[in-house]
Structure formats: C-alpha cells, structure tokens
Amino acid sequence: MQLTAGCRKLFCMRPATRAVHAGERLAPAGWKSVTTPIYPSATYIYEDIATLERVAGGEENGYMYSRYAHPTGHALELAVAALEAGEDEAAAPACVSFASGMAALHAAILASGLQAGDAILCSQDVYGATIGLLRNLFTPLGVRIELASLSQPAAWPEQFAAARPRLVLVETLSNPLLRVPDLEALAAAAHAAGARLLVDSTFATPLLCRPLELGADFVVHSATKFLAGHGDVLGGVALAREPETAGLELQRKLAGGVLGPFEAWMILRGLKTLPLRLERQCRTALELAHWLAAHPAIERVHYPGLESHPDHAIARRQFPAGQFGGILSFELGGAGRERVYRFFNALRIVLPATSLGDVQSLALYPAASSHRDLSPKQRREAGIGDNLVRLSCGIEAVEDLREDLERALTVIG
Template structure:
C-alpha cells in the first residue's frame, strides 16, 4: 500500500525505499530488510493467534503457505509501485497466474476470454488444465475490439485476460478499452504486466482488476530467482491468500529478498534495456535478411502511439522479436548457434542478452496450427537484451 510520504517521490526513489522500514515495535529499524526464514511464529496468547488466523490482525503464522515478514516487504513494495492496495507473492509467475484465475472465479461451467497471443504456458494452462476442469476458454485477437466485445458479451466470462505487451509478438493491448468491455459485461480484467513492469505501465490505472507479474524476469532482473506476484485490492488479496493455503505456492523469504533487491535497480535497468532494445530493433529493421521486426517504439509498429500513451513515452521494454526471411527451423538454429555474446536460454529480462526460438520453447506446447494462427512461424526469433 502506498505510504503518504511517497506520493510526491519519483518512481526511482520509491523503487529503492518501497515497503521497507515499517514500524516494528522496536526502537530501531534495519536499513536493509533482513531475511527471516522461520516457518512458524509464536504469540503472547491464543487470542492473538486466533485474531491473526482470522485475518482480524496483521501477523504471520506459517511461512510455507500463509505469509512471511520478508515476503511481505516485497509484496508491499510491488503494490506501492503498481498503485494497488495489496499484493500476494508466489513461487513463480505461472503460480501467480494460476491462483489469480482461481480467485477470479474460473471453475467448471464458467467462461474465460483470453488474448490468443499470450505466453505459451498461460495458453496451455487455460487450454489444457482449466478446460479439463470444466471451464470454457475463448481465445481472441485483442487488437480486434469487435471480436473481443462479441466474445465477452456472448459468453459472459468471469475473466478477460491480456498482456500489456504480448509475448512473443509484442502486440500492445488497449488496456482502457478492454477494461471497459470486461466491466460492462461483469468480467474481471486480468493483465500480465511482465514485459512492462510498473516502471513502464501501471495497468490498475487503466482499469485492470488484477495485475500479474513473472517477477523472475525484469523485476528481480538477475536470472537467479523464480518469483511471481499479483497486485489487486485488499479484499482480493485475502482470496489469493485463502487459495494459496491450499495450493501451497508461496514465495520463500530468500527468494523474496532477492526479488526485492532486484526491484531497487529496476528503473536503471529498464531505462537501459529500453534504449538497447530500440537500438537493436532499428538496426535489425535495416537488414535485408530480416522480414519483420516487432518492437513498439518503431514508428511502423501498428500500436506505436498506443504504446507511447500506456508507457508515458518511457520505452517498450527489453524484449523484441524478429522474423528471418524464409528461414526454416534448422536455419534459425544455425543462426542462434553462431551468436557469440548472446546466449540461447528459456528466460528473459535479466542482465544477459538472451535469444529464444518460441516454436521450440515458450510456445512448444501449442500445435503447429495454433502457433500459425497467432503468427508464430518457423522464422520467428525472440531476443531479450
């Protein structure tokens, strides 16, 4: 939750201090948040413990599936930077997405409308797991407002899901318009903000009900921790907490501490990564072997102006994708293997430049027809800089 004295501070200042040095009942406060690995916590009376368990009083009872003091600092920091009331952290981005969908009411007999161009694991979570559990999922092109409105008005979904900037095609969602469509028909609007982070875009300000991050990526930023987080209202956070008591995918204190440490340099890293990605995208656009470059700061990107509005002109993140003209899978593999400084790895958003072949990795679980339907062809390469 945002502190009163932080409202006039810039994002970079808040990223350093958010969530930390809260009153602790002691005459001192640690400058740096300590790691508190204890699994359990004792109270002066059973009544106090009962109040904490009943969510009537703040506190911690069981780190493994409830909450932890170190993790709480990270949650409060993310909530403040996103402009939300509260946040709940998870062991991975997919755990965060999974529990967010459960909290939104996705279950047997319900409908979900989701952007077709989303992270492959999100697509598979909906298409495979939730479909098997009895939910009905409708994938649409979120750039086609008529198609979105038709799907939402017809099926009355409990949730509409989109990514601020999509993985891996870098399409930009019109968040205010999608929020209007969702809310008009009684759906919650869930936004995966991983590619932008709160430094570039705060989807809650554009009408999102829940914002999901794979904090493994840009937020933690160093390729050494798995984490996810959902930012929402205080009431919905309680629902996330109650569900996670059963799912058991809480973020551990050491991982939370690493993510919090990475958060402090997020503005510095994102500014440079945006600049680097723009430079690489512009260079690739001039190469005759490249048929297409997907990056929203390029003037010819279809959502160039929308991206500028949503990100306040700060940039479009550190990920771009491009199509090698006429390349087969084997030719793309040879291209990636010839790279020297840039490594091939199945992640993004950290301090290394990483290349990935979506058809082989992030969208491997999709059929060739499903990949072709959303625009992921044999020549598509994703680059995180």
C-alpha cells in the same frame, strides 16, 4: 551472559537443548539492519499465547505460519504494491507473492470467481504455458477456453457476445509479438459484458504500465523476469484491490504455492535496480529494433517502439515517453528452423536461454520453447512463424550486442 533472548538459564541446560536454542531469537538492541533480513522461519511466536490467538483470528497483524505470510515475503509484496500503485493511497492495491509466475496466474484465475460452465476469453498472443494452463487445468473443470486476437476493438462486441466470458486474459506486452492491447478500453468492454480483466504485465513491469489504474481487476507478474532481473530465482506476484485480494490470499494459504523467504529477498534486492535496468533495456531494444529493421537479413521486426508496429500509437499513450519495453522479436529472412539454430549457435554474447528480463541478453526461439506446446497450426494462427526469434535485451553495451547479432547474421549468410 545471556545467549538467547528468552532463555536465561541456558548454561544450566544440556548440549542438545543448547544446540537448539542458543543464539536464537536475539532482540535487536538499538540497531536495525539496513535491508529486510531473510526470515527462514516456518512459524512465529509471541510473548504470550493470547497474542498468537489474536493474530490467528485476524484481530492483530502478525505472522503465524509462513504458508499464510512471512516477513520477507511481506516486504517484497509492499514494494511491488508500491510500484503498482498510483497516487491515490486509498486505491492502492495489495500484492500476494507466489512460488512462480504460473502459480500467481493460476491463483488469480481462481480468485476471479470462475465456476464450471464459465468461459475465459484469452488473447491468442500470450505465453504458451498460459494457454497450456487454461487448456490442461481449467478445461477439465468445465471452464470453456476461447482464444482470439483481441487487438481489434471493433471486433470486441461480437467476440464478447460469442464467448460470454467471465474472465478476459491479456498481456500488457504480448509474448512474443509485443502486441499492446488498449487496456482502458478493454477493461471497460469486459466490465460492460460482466467479465473481469486479468492482465499479465510481466513484459511491461509496473514502471511501463499500471493496469489496475486503467481498470484491470487482477495483475500478475512473473517476478522471475524483470522484477528480479538476474536470472537466478523463480517467483510470481498477483495484485488486486479489495475485495479481490482476499481470494488471492486464500489461494496461497490453501493451495500453498508460497514464495520462500530466500527467493523473496532476492527479488526484493533485484527490484531496487529495476528502474535503472529497465531504462537501459528499453533504450537498447529501441536502438536494436531500428538497426534490425534496416538490416537486409531481417524480414520483419516486432517492437512497439517502431512506427511500423500496429500498436505503436497505443504503446505511446500507455507507456512513459520513449519507453517500449526491453524485448523485441524479429523474423530472419528466408529462415526455417535449421537456419535459426545456426544463428543461435553463432551468438557469442546473447545467450540462447529460455527466459527474459535479465541483465544478460537472451535469445529464444518461440516455436521450440515458449510456444512449443502449440500445434504448428495454432502457432501459424498466432503469427508465430518458424523464423521468429525473440530477443530480451540485457544491460550490456549496445555496441557489443549489435556486433554479436551482426556476426551471427554474417555467419548464416
């Protein structure tokens, strides 16, 4: 009986050696696992050392050390790249996975080739930690950070001339006001000004929008959200086409923000049901947005599926028919922080949790969580009031969600 693929004389060996090598590295004998296995190996070996040498030198594809790449992560990267790709195989992007969405964003910013003295022009309406990342990690490196509302194309020439950016950063669906920039026009304007465009497409997923096809240079997703979808794993991905992908790989290899094989496997599993989940989440969000917009206790609803949303026309053009994302925000009438907290405490199905895109519906108070690091003045400028609630629709029955919201609105009176 052969207990390992490579070690025939196992029974002659001592227990300490058997404990290390027995059962390992079995060669599959004609079977294949249906799904990609989790490969929790830090290093990889080959039949002969010359192959390893060729892999190390990039002359042959393969794995060598998991900080550089590993098979489970690679499977996830191929899957995300396939979703983010259009029909032109030659223009398909490559995907590099990271330990979190923030790690992916950080790597993509660095891979854009920024240098001290350069500027980043960032939409003011983005995830609070993104602004924190720029201010705390890039300002000290001598990078100028310019925040602006990028929702008025007519203002771009002046904004680009004033900021002279090397990089422009926006979200496909912004957090938390769900603004939708015209990515094709923005990419053209950025390129004309000598800048690159980086798009955080976390809220949209590749199923609603493929920014690289519209001209963006880099796309990032927090895979923690819709891609994984179950609130049980952290991860991030950054995508680009050649030659930008080399910069992303270098960032991961040298800074080491690697997505582990277990996490990669969970995200890969979540990805399989993304189309089903997102379809339901978009439908629920649209229905709740209409219902909330007509509710007397609600001052305003922010959802690009509503005709009242300033970017409704762009969203209709940029997203598939009838789909506007699974997230909406609304302003509670006459509410301040205390009233919002009572509303949160009265919810029974919607969970007051700091995330989005999960199968569970989640409510978040931007002023105290995603945007708490902004000053009250910065929040006001970004249009994030103390009565704003963000709702990420899960896959529960929409009737139960509506009843839960109604109950909480009745409780606060």
